[in-house]
Amino acid sequence: MRLCKKWGLSVHKDNQPLIFEITKEGRVGYSLPELDIPEVDLTSLLPDGLLREELAELPEVSELDIMRHYTALSKRNHGVDSGFYPLGSCTMKYNPKINESVARFPGFANIHPLQDEETVQGAMELMYDLQEHLIEITGMDEVTLQPAAGAHGEWTALMMIRAFHEANGDTQRTKVIVPDSAHGTNPASATVAGFDTITVKSDENGLVDLEDLKRVVGDDTAALMLTNPNTLGLFEENILEMASIIHGVGGKLYYDGANLNAVMSKARPGDMGFDCVHLNLHKTFTGPHGGGGPGSGPVGVKKDLIPFLPKPVLVKTEEGYEFDYNRPKSIGRVKPFYGNFGINVRAYTYIRSMGPDGLKAITEYAVLNANYMMRRLQPHFDLPYDRHCKHEFVLSGRRQKKLGVRTLDMAKRLLDFGYHPPTIYFPLNVEEAMMIEPTETESKETLDAFIDAMIQIAKEVEETPEIVQQAPHTTVIKRLDETKAARTPVLRYKKD
Amino acid sequence: MKHRYLPMTEQDQKDMLDTIGVSSIDELFSDIPEKVRFKGEYNIKPAKSESSLLKELSQMAAKNADNKTYASFLGAGVYDHYKPIIVDHVISRSEFYTAYTPYQPEISQGELQAIFEFQTMICELTGMDLANSSMYDGGTALAEAGMLAAGHTKRKKLLISGAVNPESQDVVRMYALGQSIEVVQIPTKDGVTDIDALNELIDDNTAAVLVQYPNFYGQVEDLRKVETVTHEAKALMVVSSNPLSLGILTSPGKLGADIVVGDAQPFGISESFGGPHCGYFAVTTKLMRKVPGRLVGETTDEVGRRGFVLTLQAREQHIRRDKATSNICSNQALNALAASVAMTALGKKGVQEIATQNILKTNYAKKAFEAQGFEVVYQGPHFNEIVVKADTDITVLTKELLKKGIIGGFDLGKVDDKLAGHVLIAVTEQRTKEEIDALVQEMGSFRA
Numbered sequence: 001m002r003l004c005k006k007w008g009l010s011v012h013k014d015n016q017p018l019i020f021e022i023t024k025e026g027r028v029g030y031s032l033p034e035l036d037i038p039e040v041d042l043t044s045l046l047p048d049g050l051l052r053e054e055l056a057e058l059p060e061v062s063e064l065d066i067m068r069h070y071t072a073l074s075k076r077n078h079g080v081d082s083g084f085y086p087l088g089s090c091t092m093k094y095n096p097k098i099n100e101s102v103a104r105f106p107g108f109a110n111i112h113p114l115q116d117e118e119t120v121q122g123a124m125e126l127m128y129d130l131q132e133h134l135i136e137i138t139g140m141d142e143v144t145l146q147p148a149a150g151a152h153g154e155w156t157a158l159m160m161i162r163a164f165h166e167a168n169g170d171t172q173r174t175k176v177i178v179p180d181s182a183h184g185t186n187p188a189s190a191t192v193a194g195f196d197t198i199t200v201k202s203d204e205n206g207l208v209d210l211e212d213l214k215r216v217v218g219d220d221t222a223a224l225m226l227t228n229p230n231t232l233g234l235f236e237e238n239i240l241e242m243a244s245i246i247h248g249v250g251g252k253l254y255y256d257g258a259n260l261n262a263v264m265s266k267a268r269p270g271d272m273g274f275d276c277v278h279l280n281l282h283k284t285f286t287g288p289h290g291g292g293g294p295g296s297g298p299v300g301v302k303k304d305l306i307p308f309l310p311k312p313v314l315v316k317t318e319e320g321y322e323f324d325y326n327r328p329k330s331i332g333r334v335k336p337f338y339g340n341f342g343i344n345v346r347a348y349t350y351i352r353s354m355g356p357d358g359l360k361a362i363t364e365y366a367v368l369n370a371n372y373m374m375r376r377l378q379p380h381f382d383l384p385y386d387r388h389c390k391h392e393f394v395l396s397g398r399r400q401k402k403l404g405v406r407t408l409d410m411a412k413r414l415l416d417f418g419y420h421p422p423t424i425y426f427p428l429n430v431e432e433a434m435m436i437e438p439t440e441t442e443s444k445e446t447l448d449a450f451i452d453a454m455i456q457i458a459k460e461v462e463e464t465p466e467i468v469q470q471a472p473h474t475t476v477i478k479r480l481d482e483t484k485a486a487r488t489p490v491l492r493y494k495k496d
Numbered sequence: 497m498k499h500r501y502l503p504m505t506e507q508d509q510k511d512m513l514d515t516i517g518v519s520s521i522d523e524l525f526s527d528i529p530e531k532v533r534f535k536g537e538y539n540i541k542p543a544k545s546e547s548s549l550l551k552e553l554s555q556m557a558a559k560n561a562d563n564k565t566y567a568s569f570l571g572a573g574v575y576d577h578y579k580p581i582i583v584d585h586v587i588s589r590s591e592f593y594t595a596y597t598p599y600q601p602e603i604s605q606g607e608l609q610a611i612f613e614f615q616t617m618i619c620e621l622t623g624m625d626l627a628n629s630s631m632y633d634g635g636t637a638l639a640e641a642g643m644l645a646a647g648h649t650k651r652k653k654l655l656i657s658g659a660v661n662p663e664s665q666d667v668v669r670m671y672a673l674g675q676s677i678e679v680v681q682i683p684t685k686d687g688v689t690d691i692d693a694l695n696e697l698i699d700d701n702t703a704a705v706l707v708q709y710p711n712f713y714g715q716v717e718d719l720r721k722v723e724t725v726t727h728e729a730k731a732l733m734v735v736s737s738n739p740l741s742l743g744i745l746t747s748p749g750k751l752g753a754d755i756v757v758g759d760a761q762p763f764g765i766s767e768s769f770g771g772p773h774c775g776y777f778a779v780t781t782k783l784m785r786k787v788p789g790r791l792v793g794e795t796t797d798e799v800g801r802r803g804f805v806l807t808l809q810a811r812e813q814h815i816r817r818d819k820a821t822s823n824i825c826s827n828q829a830l831n832a833l834a835a836s837v838a839m840t841a842l843g844k845k846g847v848q849e850i851a852t853q854n855i856l857k858t859n860y861a862k863k864a865f866e867a868q869g870f871e872v873v874y875q876g877p878h879f880n881e882i883v884v885k886a887d888t889d890i891t892v893l894t895k896e897l898l899k900k901g902i903i904g905g906f907d908l909g910k911v912d913d914k915l916a917g918h919v920l921i922a923v924t925e926q927r928t929k930e931e932i933d934a935l936v937q938e939m940g941s942f943r944a
Contacts, residue, residue: 015802016605019613019840029841030580035853036929037860042744042852045859046877050716052746056620058844063582066840070586070610079594087596094501095594098546103585103768107557112570113770114906115561116894122559123769129541136538139811148632148771151813156720159674188813188823192643193674197818235527235597265534266525272532282826289596290830291607292629292790294772332673333666336573336635337770349553354499361497364521365504371524372512388524415602423599426814444512445504475602478797485795485807489784491626492616 016076016476019069020493023059029066075290076476078420085448088392088423088435089183089231091280095288096353099346108345113337117322124321126336128314130241130348131298137351137359138257138277139270140300145339145431146310150258151185153278153297154225156334158193160276160301160308161223161252163331170250173222179208179250181232181427183258186225195222202429205242206232207384213245221251228255228272229262229390231427231435233370243273252276252305260284260440262367262390265360269300272355276301285347296343310334365440366391367446373438376451380458384430391439397432405468407432412479413460413471417453499543553692561903563767567931568903571881571922572712573634573661573759574767577740578850578925580841583764584761587834597790597829601805611792611829614836615655621742621839621847622756623749624778629790630832631775631824633758635664638706638736639671639787640777640822641755645704645732646677647821648786653701655690659711660736664912687713687874687883691721698725702753704732704755704838709748710741713920714881715874716856738762739776741879743847744855755779764838765831774831785811788822853925854880857932861923866934873918881922883908883915887943890919900938902931 044053061069078085085092103109111120131143147153158176163165165173176190177198187197198216203209207230217224224246229235236242246253255269255277261284269277281287281296289295301309311330312323323338354362367390374383374393382396396406411421411434423435439448460467509521518524525533544552563576570576587593591606598604600613611629618627631637642654653719654672656665658681665681672679682705683693684818698705705726710716719735734755735748736768740762742748748756761773778786785808793807813820842850858880862872871885886893890907909916923932 012796012799012801016609016809018616019610020616023572023657023843027843028845029582030578030846030850031844032578032846032849032853032925035856037857037932039598040856040859042855043857046716046745049720050746052742052744052848055848056617056743056747058617058847059840059844060843060845063841066582066837067585069840070589070837073606073610074586074589074591075606076603076609077591077595077598078600078603079538079591081590081594085594085596087599090596092594092596096501098550100588100593101550102553102557104556104766105554106562106564107554107560109766109768110562110564110576111560111769112563112568112574112576112767112903114570114572114574115903116891116898118771118895119561119898119903122556125559126553126556133538133540136540139534149824151823151825152632152636155674155823159670162674184812184817184820185823185825187818188816188820191820192671192823194676197702207499237527237529240529240531263528263569265538267528267532268534271534280826288593290593290828291595291610292597292829293826294632294774294828294831295826296772332670333663333669334636335672335771336661336663339770340632340772341769342766342772348724349549352541352544352549352553353501353546353727356537357497358499358502358543359540360537361499361502361504366522368509368512368516368521368625369506371516371518375516388518411600412602415600420603421600441501441503442688443506472602477602477605477801477803478799480601480797480803480805481795482805482807485805486809487792487885489791489807490624490794491612491784491791491807492619493613 016072018493019059022065023058023061027060027062029061029063040164073246083418084442085420085449086422086436086438087420088437089258091283091439093286093439094441095286098353099349102349103250103342103345121320126312126345126348128316128321130344132299133351134279134298137264138300139268140277141303142306142309143298143300144309145298145336145344147299148298148335148340149293149295150278150280150297151189154189154300154333156310157254157276157278157299158189159331160305160363162193163308164305165222172220175220176222177216177224179364180429181230182225183231183256186256206234207236207238208242210238210241213242217245217249217251221249223252223254225254225256225435227259229259232385232394233389233392234385235390239272258283259391262363266363276305281343281347286350287343287346294340294343296340362440369440369442371440373436373447373451382430382453392435392437394430395434396430397434400461401432403461403465405465405493409468409471410457412459413468414453416474419450419453432488505645529829530738566901566903567729567927569905569921569923569935570903572906572920574770575762575922575924576767576926577762579840583834583837586837587830592833593830600802605803608792608835609655610836612794612804614832617836617839618778621739622778623747624756625781626780626784628787629792630828631777631789632828633771633773633775634736634757635667637757637775637777638664639668641734642668642704642706642758643671643675644755644786645734646675648783649703649732651701651703653680654704654706655680655682655697655702656706657682657708658684659689660711661704661712669689675835686876687715688717688876689722691725694725698729702729702731704734706734708736709878710738713874713883714878716745716877716879719748719751738799740851743851760835765834772828772831774835786821787826789827812906850925851916857925857927858882858923861921861932864932868936868940880924881920883918883920885937886917886919893942896942897938902938
């Protein structure tokens with residue numbers, strides 16, 4: 001703040017300084033060895049305009065300055081380790097610390113993707129064994145680890161479906177069907193893969209309307225993309241009928257694995273009739289979430305899609321592990337190298353920490369936690385679909401809306417209790433939606449405390465709505481002007 | 497079952513089932529049709545305790561040759577650079593790595609501000625007006641740049657330099673296939689984009705010209721020539737750039753680039769067998785509303801305090817669905833943070849110094865190879881890579897070098913038949929004079 005004043009800026013006294021506002025010429029935060037070769041005049045190596053005239057204005061700060069800066073920032077951030085984070089559809093479970101240690105082993109962190117395969121057999125072994133585990137978990141026939149995240153996996157699988165249809169001469173299959181409750185990435189990925197999106201409606205039970213599905217399918221159907229359980233947290237009971245409708249017209253069934261935490265060891269996509277699946281290793285398999293990434297989005301496929309997998313394909317031979325590039329029908333490369341290996345190491349470590357009984361317990365406890373919360377909250381909020389949920393459930397704030405309090409307000413009020421709010425206003429087919437996913441790593445005490453907070457907020461809505469409408473009250477910053485941010489975008493710092 | 501990640505007790509379970517009004521957990525799964533029900537447990541390896549798993553996985557890791565043990569001269573898009581120790585300390589703060597996308601800005605100011613600073617640093621290095629919060633990697637960032645250009649110009653052809661990283665070229669072709677966009681490769685001449693050929697190929701259906709700076713062979717392209725041809729045809733100039741090199745090279749923005757992309761891996765991000773790294777994406781203001789992925793913007797709260805939010809979200813998949821500018825959702829936020837910390841630690845002077853050391857050490861290696869009688873095939877200005885004609889079977893050479901503690905360069909014959917017998921050698925600031933001398937001497941002794 002003192003520095004800001006020195007520059008004569010009219011800024012708020014409580015502003016958190018930017019790193020650029022604490023910089024001072026002459027300070028350094030690095031340690032490089034002295035150059036151990038003869039110095040040569042750079043202009044002789046970079047002639048004629050290639051040499052930068054003005055240096056990039058990066059900070060000049062000491063190591064302690066850096067640590068204090070980022071420590072201060074971290075205190076202004078809420079993670080799973082800070083408190084409960086029931087963000088629906090994101091599976092904000094505990095991120096085990098062993099994962100972080102293993103991913104930083106020099107033999108995993110400090111190897112180059114283009115090294116001689118003989119020198120990275122350990123890494124390839126891990127990848128292969130992870131694939132084998134994911135094949136068993138999904139009930140698929142083969143898995144690629146190449147896609148970088150869930151949406152990337154969606155697009156990869158759709159490109160494979162496209163190649164499959166084209167190989168059969170089915171070039172008229174230009175349409176991908178997605179339910180109205182689908183994640184936004186589904187239609188977006190379909191577009192990027194060159195398909196048109198057709199929306200299929202949900203019925204009164206929150207499930208895909210079979211009649212509507214029959215109406216929209218045809219010989220132009222390339223695929224149906226489906227999350228099961230869906231984004232309402234409900235299991236699509238008619239999955240086999242849906243599979244037969246789609247397969248009946250020659251389309252493929254695609255499984256969005258965002259909600260896999262709900263069905264592990266209970267129902268496998270491969271057994272439900274799905275032809276391909278993407279997983280979000282940063283969700284179900286404790287990636288971690290990283291503030292928005294990196295993720296990892298492996299894709300599993302049934303036999304008839306195997307030839308189209310991105311290359312290289314990791315194979316095991318008598319001599320060891322190899323990358324097979326000789327895949328004439330492969331769609332090609334969706335990403336440089338072999339995927340987000342570091343995230344895959346973490347997921348593998350997690351799976352090996354849990355074992356088969358652990359993976360089963362995860363799903364059972366995640367579903368038990370969600371149903372417990374749903375039943376305790378049911379008297380206080382509208383529950384649009386009154387049936388057992390899976391790992392998450394969706395409440396509606398329409399009762400509170402009638403009293404002048406929006407779901408957004410209640411979400412902001414939860415911040416005062418130290419919680420990250422649920423996913424709000426999604427799925428789109430529920431008014432004033434709140435999508436709550438507790439995960440299996442939270443204790444009953446944590447769930448109870450959160451439920452109590454929600455009940456108190458519901459009470460406040462009736463008695464003292466302004467407390468909720470004006471929330472949050474205890475955070476480092478109040479509600480921010482998003483309109484201003486969009487109307488007059490300031491996307492970088494400029495020294496003025 | 498008892499597990500350190502699962503706090504459920506038998507009593508909890510009983511109490512919760514009572515509240516729900518069911519007698520068993522199984523009842524909660526009664527909506528799964530019998531026919532698709534999975535019975536029993538997965539046929540996978542049994543759980544291991546923390547210490548036994550650590551031991552098994554450290555043995556697995558030890559089977560790999562890492563660059564802490566070996567002197568690595570491999571580059572080709574991924575590099576062994578100085579990673580300030582502080583990077584791991586910052587990104588290990590779990591308030592950062594156990595959070596997700598900052599949808600609730602009031603409790604996500606730390607992440608949002610860190611990304612705003614990242615965007616600023618990328619703008620500074622690239623000379624561009626704005627940058628997004630990150631992409632998966634340099635390859636997919638380049639592909640998205642091509643898609644943006646095609647959408648913006650409403651043209652259906654991309655010209656991509658043959659001196660762009662071949663893996664990135666493959667990724668561009670994949671994305672283009674989905675959008676029915678034609679991709680034509682521009683031939684190279686003397687290790688750089690052939691400007692005459694570019695002149696021949698460019699037409700009024702060309703959306704963009706994609707070049708790499710410094711390019712795949714380490715050569716620093718003359719962007720001014722590319723710019724003239726590109727903008728005359730009203731196409732966009734897309735430059736893929738190693739951001740570390742921009743500590744010393746004139747920024748692509750200053751040379752007229754419309755989109756600059758690349759991978760921030762050289763800044764504090766481990767090689768990690770190829771990922772996760774950190775793509776960046778920077779553009780001029782006129783393309784602001786077409787950028788893929790997340791943007792963090794500055795604003796104020798109700799009492800006038802500065803704060804940061806995700807902004808211009810009408811571009812994104814969760815709002816626009818099938819009309820979004822991209823399908824990207826999760827990005828590489830934690831690695832963008834790592835890159836920010838490294839860029840901050842290196843700072844204004846350090847980035848310049850480290851980039852200079854890369855050029856000088858590579859130049860030293862070049863002279864040493866030439867003194868040994870090797871041909872260094874491209875003689876234009878270079879950053880931290882050179883192409884050496886090895887005069888030997890590179891597969892054998894690589895294995896022999898490994899015995900001497902050296903991870904050799906990249907066998908260019910793997911990506912271009914014409915370059916069989918040539919090796920791409922990266923010399924970063926991490927390589928000592930002794931290591932460079934040893935490489936040159938060992939390669940000399942294996943010549944056919």
